[in-house]
Amino acid sequence: MLFQTRRVGLLIRIEDSSARTVSFYNKNDRMTNDNFMSQTDETTKKSYSDTVHLPKTDFPMRGDLGKREPAWLEFWEANNIFEKMNARPGREPFILHDGPPYANGNMHIGHALNRILKDVVVKSQALMGKKTPYTPGWDCHGLPIEHALLKEKKMSKRAIDDIPAFRNEAAAFANRWVDVQRDEIRRLGVFADWENPYKTMSKRFESSVLKAFRLLYNQGFIYQGVKTVSWCITCETALAEAEIEYTNKKSPSVYVALPAAKADACFGETSHPVEAVIWTTTPWTLPANKAVAFHPKLAYVVVEVDLPDFGKRILLLAQARLEAVLKATKAESHSVLKTLTGKEIVDSGVVFETPFAFKTDFPHRESKAVLADYVSDEDGTGVVHTAPGHGADDYLTGLKAGLEVLCPVDGRGRFTDEAGPELKGLKIFEEGNPAVIEQLTAAGRMLAVSKIEHSYQHCWRCRNPIAFRATEQWFLGVSKGNLRKDLVRAIDKVRWYPTQGRERIMAMVQSRPDWCLSRQRLWGTPIPIFTDVDSGAVMADDDVLEAIEKKVAKDGSNFWFTDPQKDVVFGPDPVEGCLNWDFMPSKKGRFKRETDILDVWMDSGASWLGVLDEDQIPADLYLEGSDQHRGWFQSSLVVAVGVNGEAPYKSVLTHGFVLDNNGRAMSKSLGNTMKPEEVVNKLGADVLRLWVALTDYSEDVRLSMKLLGGPTDTYRKIRNTFKYLLGNTHDFDPAKDAVAYDAMPEIERFVLNRLGELDAGVRQAYSDFEFRKASIQLVDFCNLTLSAFYLDVRKDSVYTLKTDDPTRRAAQTVMWECLTRLTALGSPLLSYTSEEAWLELLRQRAEQGSSLSLPESVFLFECPLAPQQWADGDLKARWENVMKIRERLLKSLEESRTAGTIGKAAQARVLLNLKDEAERTLVSEMGDEAWSELVIVSSLALAEDGPEISVERAAGKKCPRCWRVREDLGTSSDDPDLCKRCVEQLP
Numbered sequence: 004m005l006f007q008t009r010r011v012g013l014l015i016r017i018e019d020s021s022a023r024t025v026s027f028y029n030k031n032d033r034m035t036n037d038n039f040m041s042q043t044d045e046t047t048k049k050s051y052s053d054t055v056h057l058p059k060t061d062f063p064m065r066g067d068l069g070k071r072e073p074a075w076l077e078f079w080e081a082n083n084i085f086e087k088m089n090a091r092p093g094r095e096p097f098i099l100h101d102g103p104p105y106a107n108g109n110m111h112i113g114h115a116l117n118r119i120l121k122d123v124v125v126k127s128q129a130l131m132g133k134k135t136p137y138t139p140g141w142d143c144h145g146l147p148i149e150h151a152l153l154k155e156k157k158m159s160k161r162a163i164d165d166i167p168a169f170r171n172e173a174a175a176f177a178n179r180w181v182d183v184q185r186d187e188i189r190r191l192g193v194f195a196d197w198e199n200p201y202k203t204m205s206k207r208f209e210s211s212v213l214k215a216f217r218l219l220y221n222q223g224f225i226y227q228g229v230k231t232v233s234w235c236i237t238c239e240t241a242l243a244e245a246e247i248e249y250t251n252k253k254s255p256s257v258y259v260a261l262p263a264a265k266a267d268a269c270f271g272e273t274s275h276p277v278e279a280v281i282w283t284t285t286p287w288t289l290p291a292n293k294a295v296a297f298h299p300k301l302a303y304v305v306v307e308v309d310l311p312d313f314g315k316r317i318l319l320l321a322q323a324r325l326e327a328v329l330k331a332t333k334a335e336s337h338s339v340l341k342t343l344t345g346k347e348i349v350d351s352g353v354v355f356e357t358p359f360a361f362k363t364d365f366p367h368r369e370s371k372a373v374l375a376d377y378v379s380d381e382d383g384t385g386v387v388h389t390a391p392g393h394g395a396d397d398y399l400t401g402l403k404a405g406l407e408v409l410c411p412v413d414g415r416g417r418f419t420d421e422a423g424p425e426l427k428g429l430k431i432f433e434e435g436n437p438a439v440i441e442q443l444t445a446a447g448r449m450l451a452v453s454k455i456e457h458s459y460q461h462c463w464r465c466r467n468p469i470a471f472r473a474t475e476q477w478f479l480g481v482s483k484g485n486l487r488k489d490l491v492r493a494i495d496k497v498r499w500y501p502t503q504g505r506e507r508i509m510a511m512v513q514s515r516p517d518w519c520l521s522r523q524r525l526w527g528t529p530i531p532i533f534t535d536v537d538s539g540a541v542m543a544d545d546d547v548l549e550a551i552e553k554k555v556a557k558d559g560s561n562f563w564f565t566d567p568q569k570d571v572v573f574g575p576d577p578v579e580g581c582l583n584w585d586f587m588p589s590k591k592g593r594f595k596r597e598t599d600i601l602d603v604w605m606d607s608g609a610s611w612l613g614v615l616d617e618d619q620i621p622a623d624l625y626l627e628g629s630d631q632h633r634g635w636f637q638s639s640l641v642v643a644v645g646v647n648g649e650a651p652y653k654s655v656l657t658h659g660f661v662l663d664n665n666g667r668a669m670s671k672s673l674g675n676t677m678k679p680e681e682v683v684n685k686l687g688a689d690v691l692r693l694w695v696a697l698t699d700y701s702e703d704v705r706l707s708m709k710l711l712g713g714p715t716d717t718y719r720k721i722r723n724t725f726k727y728l729l730g731n732t733h734d735f736d737p738a739k740d741a742v743a744y745d746a747m748p749e750i751e752r753f754v755l756n757r758l759g760e761l762d763a764g765v766r767q768a769y770s771d772f773e774f775r776k777a778s779i780q781l782v783d784f785c786n787l788t789l790s791a792f793y794l795d796v797r798k799d800s801v802y803t804l805k806t807d808d809p810t811r812r813a814a815q816t817v818m819w820e821c822l823t824r825l826t827a828l829g830s831p832l833l834s835y836t837s838e839e840a841w842l843e844l845l846r847q848r849a850e851q852g853s854s855l856s857l858p859e860s861v862f863l864f865e866c867p868l869a870p871q872q873w874a875d876g877d878l879k880a881r882w883e884n885v886m887k888i889r890e891r892l893l894k895s896l897e898e899s900r901t902a903g904t905i906g907k908a909a910q911a912r913v914l915l916n917l918k919d920e921a922e923r924t925l926v927s928e929m930g931d932e933a934w935s936e937l938v939i940v941s942s943l944a945l946a947e948d949g950p951e952i953s954v955e956r957a958a959g960k961k962c963p964r965c966w967r968v969r970e971d972l973g974t975s976s977d978d979p980d981l982c983k984r985c986v987e988q989l990p
Contacts (some may be wrong), residue, residue: 068687321385
């Protein structure tokens with residue numbers, strides 16, 4: 004017989020090359036491989052290796068997951084395991100509603116984190132008796148897909164002349180990426196209804212979005228208005244709050260003087276005109292200035308300064324900002340002439356000149372003094388440049404003060420006629436800022452110019468800085484009626500994981516502006532609004548909107564974009580030159596269609612309505628990244644509360660982002676990205692799943708191949724445990740060999756006690772979405788309770804006792820319980836490996852002809868709660884004391900090995916002189932033989948004197964079968980080399 008050895012953790016693996024036989028021994032116990040080999044060499048007369056029960060299993064030590072996992076994936080799909088999992092009767096549903104990712108590229112590692120977490124939820128809830136249908140979804144509309152397609156076609160939006168054809172291409176583009184991402188996600192071992200995903204571009208889904216629009220419109224939440232909105236001048240469209248990213252940008256920092264248009268008594272007599280000093284980092288907005296804002300309670304000073312380039316000037320600014328402004332303008336001297344409050348200044352009725360009023364042909368000449376509570380003396384000058392056409396606060400201030408909303412910038416980010424002939428046509432950032440600075444400097448109004456790096460809003464898609472423009476858009480009025488109050492109330496009814504998620508979304512909802520719904524793009528759900536050609540009145544009657552819904556449900560929405568230049572008539576009577584929509588209710592007149600599309604966040608925000616059945620609303624859980632507090636969580640909340648009055652979810656769980664080894668965000672430009680498929684192909688999906696499970700997903704998490712070393716080692720230990728349990732239960736038929744609990748030795752009942760605690764703890768952790776806690780409990784049980792304790796202690800009994808010995812069968816019963824329960828409890832985390840172990844378990848039972856009925860997959864196993872009788876408190880307390888004594892004994896044995904007193908524990912004889920009477924009684928009651936097995940020594944006895952623990956070499960010779968050092972060898976003439984115990988165990 005040939006043997007090969009390989010160390011795995013604390014265990015040594017011995018493989019029989021001629022049979023499916025694997026043996027595991029602790030590196031310090033009585034049956035090491037070296038001893039086994041030397042003993043075999045010495046015992047030339049007779050070999051006893053065929054009289055011991057070595058483990059046998061086809062479950063390999065090496066997972067080779069990257070190559071072998073696809074087989075289990077194929078097994079699940081071929082046998083419809085997910086469908087069967089949810090076809091089991093009598094189960095209450097648990098609905099995890101999937102947030103749709105964009106179908107515009109390969110899955111990244113953040114997607115993998117998200118999808119694995121969702122899969123753990125689905126499978127763990129199924130484990131706990133729930134029905135868990137899960138419909139995956141994709142966001143197929145909007146700028147991400149449109150932008151990617153235009154890039155692929157190397158053309159701009161303006162070049163599109165056949166919109167329906169372009170939309171068909173966009174749909175094909177999205178479908179292509181849906182297929183790619185679906186395969187990538189499935190490879191992670193994720194269960195879902197992959198054949199019936201939802202897509203936001205589907206007819207049914209678009210119709211449900213339009214239904215939500217209709218219901219919101221009928222309640223008065225949707226309106227059209229001119230407001231300052233975030234506008235991407237590159238993508239040429241309005242942006243929602245969730246489509247904005249803040250990144251650092253270098254901008255001009257300018258101080259501009261605006262003279263009082265008329266001398267005012269509130270400033271007193273001065274030698275020069277009083278000039279309000281404003282500060283801005285967006286010089287391009289200065290042509291749109293309509294007011295200067297003061298805080299009513301701040302102190303302002305009229306100060307005479309001597310400037311090196313301008314001589315004497317009389318400036319007006321906040322008193323708290325005087326020193327900073329003097330430094331910025333390099334003033335050589337100054338003298339405060341007067342101090343007054345912002346309210347006093349505004350109440351005086353003073354009017355200032357606009358920045359470009361020095362030009363006689365500039366039409367916008369007066370800048371009104373207004374009050375605003377948001378004005379601060381923490382930066383700038385305490386006097387705020389106000390352009391209602393270029394800022395949200397400015398717009399609201401302008402509404403209160405009755406100011407004109409001036410926006411001299413077009414959708415491409417170029418100045419219009421209203422900015423003046425010298426600025427017209429210039430790009431606001433690259434050309435406009437320098438031109439404005441140059442002109443104001445020449446006019447003596449630019450007091451200081453520098454550069455500043457600050458956080459600025461950028462478009463999430465093209466990454467370019469955005470502008471603020473006042474345009475006519477469609478809005479969902481969060482401030483209309485009681486909607487904002489209802490949103491706050493709904494938030495408080497939701498369970499947030501982690502709890503700080505509540506505060507985050509609450510603050511956002513309480514301060515958010517009305518939602519800009521319209522987008523000036525081509526690929527999306529149309530805004531189903533008409534305008535009467537003759538009167539200009541909006542046509543959005545309920546029957547009209549409902550007719551559009553039904554048409555979209557039947558044919559999709561491309562019809563809306565056919566011949567966009569043509570007017571539409573409703574009803575059976577056609578009109579020359581118009582499109583005749585006979586599916587609409589009859590209405591008099593000719594109508595123009597709204598050309599804008601809906602924000603994609605309106606699509607996904609209505610997904611609960613388009614995907615879930617009525618009895619599934621609200622969903623049990625939404626689970627996405629923490630950025631979705633201002634994205635999908637919020638859009639879904641607004642739509643659902645507006646339509647139904649309640650949140651669309653009962654619970655919300657958020658996770659952080661995946662960072663690199665150094666804590667940096669992953670990006671292609673930094674070259675620090677990790678592709679999920681690279682990890683899966685090299686290490687296996689189960690290692691990536693285990694990494695996800697072991698992370699504190701509530702925070703940002705770091706990932707690198709180096710950091711995956713820990714989960715890889717942990718995985719090997721778990722796999723080793725599965726292999727050992729499978730190998731040592733190969734000849735155990737639970738249907739006829741299982742030992743009743745009451746007939747088991749104490750050590751077996753103690754391990755079942757711990758297994759019961761594990762079962763309860765893991766289920767509770769799953770229920771609380773604490774997957775790290777569940778993982779650690781499973782890992783610790785495998786490593787500490789099994790590998791380092793029970794399996795080591797019971798190895799001798801399982802290997803050397805007779806096949807049907809009650810002690811051996813009791814140990815196998817416990818190992819079987821551990822095996823089946825560990826595969827079930829671990830299946831949400833290590834799905835592939837748990838299934839692999841389960842299938843091997845089934846093969847073994849079939850091979851032995853067992854009558855035990857088990858399901859074809861671990862995911863169909865109805866894993867029962869641990870029996871109540873396992874929860875024996877007295878037994879637990881007793882064995883916790885046993886384990887404390889055992890730890891002391893193991894420590895002494897290790898010290899004796901180090902000192903050279905013994906070579907291995909099996910050579911030792913231990914004398915115990917315990918001073919504690921309770922401990923002494925405990926050892927005495929259990930008996931010397933039990934304690935010898937607990938610490939794997941040849942003998943152990945209580946002593947009346949000497950040190951607490953004495954270790955010496957055992958007397959006698961080593962038995963070639965059990966490798967214990969015994970004094971009772973030679974009791975059998977047939978087997979004179981064996982100890983008495985081994986003789987009794989021979990077949």
